[in-house]
Amino acid sequence: MADIFLQEALEIVKAQASVRSMSEEEIVQMVRSLSQTLSGLSGEPLPPDTDSEAVPKNKGIKNASVTCLECGKSFKLLTKKHLASHGLTAAEYREKWGIKRKTALTCKALQKTRREKMKEMQLWKKKGKSAASKKAEARG
Numbered sequence: 001m002a003d004i005f006l007q008e009a010l011e012i013v014k015a016q017a018s019v020r021s022m023s024e025e026e027i028v029q030m031v032r033s034l035s036q037t038l039s040g041l042s043g044e045p046l047p048p049d050t051d052s053e054a055v056p057k058n059k060g061i062k063n064a065s066v067t068c069l070e071c072g073k074s075f076k077l078l079t080k081k082h083l084a085s086h087g088l089t090a091a092e093y094r095e096k097w098g099i100k101r102k103t104a105l106t107c108k109a110l111q112k113t114r115r116e117k118m119k120e121m122q123l124w125k126k127k128g129k130s131a132a133s134k135k136a137e138a139r140g
């Protein structure tokens with residue numbers, strides 16, 4: 001726990017103790033819970049860059065479309081060809097806009113279809129394997 005939160009909590013409790021009588025136990029408990037609350041509040045990581053407000057949280061990836069953050073046009077999927085028209089590769093585009101490497105640059109509906117197709121394919125592939133490994137797969 002960072003000292004800054006403890007100090008802040010102490011200040012608050014001191015102010016409280018000056019306006020009403022508190023037992024030692026009360027004070028200790030209040031400091032503890034306050035400092036926990038304070039440190040919890042600031043536990044949220046802040047966005048790293050200042051102009052992140054300009055970038056939508058979903059990075060332009062919506063259910064039925066994915067918006068190119070370079071030109072604002074919407075597509076079913078962002079093709080390499082399109083990104084190349086901005087002088088970017090898919091990797092560079094992701095890096096530029098803070099998109100995770102694993103995130104597909106396709107609309108969510110298409111991602112879902114792809115996932116299902118992939119699952120189907122994997123089921124076919126795994127048909128030869130033992131039932132035990134199939135069970136493990138289903139769990140994960």
Ligand SMILES: [Zn+2]
Pocket residue numbers: 068069070071072073082086
């Ligand atoms: Zn574009």
